Amino acid sequence: MRDFEFEAPATLDAAVALLAEHNGTARPLAGGTDLIDHIRTERLTPDVVIDIKKIPELNILEHSADGLRLGAAVSCSRIATDETIRQQYSALADSASIIGGIQIQNRASMGGNLCNAGPAADSTPSLIALGANCVIAGPNGRREVPVESFCVTKGQTVLERGELLVEFKFPARPSGSGSHYRRFIPRNEMDIAVVGVGASVTLDGDTISDARVSLGAVAITPLLAHEVNDALIGKPATDETYKASGEVARSIINPITDMRGTREFRIHVTGVLVERVLREAVARAKS
């Protein structure tokens, strides 16, 4: 592999200073499951690799009345086995338990998954559906960006030089809410989503009082499907509502044809998945 320097700062300030100092030639290392392969294939050629796993803020996993704080470097296996996440933020646990195999889940983080800005990232639709905000630290202080605005295009994010994604902040889950993430792949495990759908719903009796649906692998970045949310809010939680929402989802996406599926297939599958994901999210909201 190409030569690079390695740093493992213990504080956020030190990491931001290192990133700023190397002015675009440094890359943060969390689980390394994408970064190390990208360096090996020279898709990325950093002069400095900065291991951020020793920084406490990036490893936080904290539940409070305000919601959930999730460090950008927390591994998928820690997310998938956290009992409160499984209960209250179940879409996150769904994503964390299907990214790669066990070996990848023990290293890979949702921060890394998001920063790669892949259209088919399995954690991003869940982050969007659950209303997560990205906390970003940089040379000019901190700022927050909603996850749905974080990816600018394929492989590109809002991060400026010297900036680091620190953590995700999720609002507290209202009572009567449920969430789910599901993807279509031709195998059972270890594959990249042909289409991925995340959804969070809140019920008031049998009426959907709030909904956030996110669609992955059907546009250049994962989408927050405003039109689908509008088609759900105020409607009864019934199969007809889910089917109509699936139709709306089909009408707002712009998928490509590639080796994983044709544009037409992706449009079809999106509708099917939206229905199924909503049905499961509602079932979880009721349980």
Place this chain on the structure above:
Amino acid sequence: MSSKRIVTCTVNGREESFLCKPQQTLLEVLRDELDLTGTKEGCSNGNCGACTVLMDGKPVVSCLVLAVECEGVELETIEGVADHGHLAPVQQAFLENAALQCGICTPGFIMSTKALLRENPNPSEQEIRFYLAGNLCRCTGYDKIIRAVQDTADHKIA
């Protein structure tokens, strides 16, 4: 040129210190510096699981870990599985079930199996298949591997 670092960690219960460059993977250091060639290189990009080792008890693919990340960690490799020259039950079960042919994937499967049975001593077939999804085998068709894992679980020891 980046300079070499000294890394100290525990490998199969023994403290080891080695010199490595930042770009050397754990897989390279295990095989080329520590002469632990039981860990195999398959795809080198994290898909096949042949190079699986346990890092602080958790399976990782050593081709996607930098050796410099291993300061202070506890590593377990296939070399630490047998007990003074006697096959461990998981190894015996793989042998008796003919759960290997060419053998390149076997060290990785055995390390993943050890971690699985520590976490879940009585896994269902579905749980076994899900946990071992990150280990690929092109010889056996997997059924023999699943039976070997079930046999090991039945004997309640990995």
